[in-house]
Amino acid sequence: PSAYGGPSAGGPSPSAGPAQSLSVAGCSNPTVATIIQGNFSTSGNNHGKPVYRKEAASSQSVTVLIYFWDERDGESFSGWWFGPKVGGDQVWAYNGQKGSPTPPSSGWRVPWDGPTDSLRISPASGSKAAGDGRDGPT
DSSP: OTTOBOTTSOOOOTTSSSOSEEEEEOOSOHHHHHHHOEEEEEEEEETTEEEEEEOOOTTOOOOOEEEEEOGGGOGGGOEEEEESSTTOSOOSEEEOOOSOSSOOSSOOBSSTTSOBOSOEEEEOTTOOOTTSSOSSOO
């Protein structure tokens, strides 16, 4: 948690780098799906990669983050996570792909130690991603 940079920690610029907004869909576990599905925006950095925070509806009181954790606690804990706080013990999903600068689109495990799930992540409509051709005139 001390490695977590808040919103003013110098996140990626709006015109370059990782997608500023992500959309989460799918998930075969109905309880987890209710918690994690929706749109996410960048909210600082952790271990050199962006943290995404769910744009919560007014009725949702749970904070939902997607964040990267490096190998400092062992190889089996390194990867992308869904949880209510960076580095916390409570998590909803895990993806062990470490090479991507942003959360992988597929290959998520729900629960974190369960089988690969139908959960999918994609850039949200209107989000700027490097090289996607949507950040300038055509």
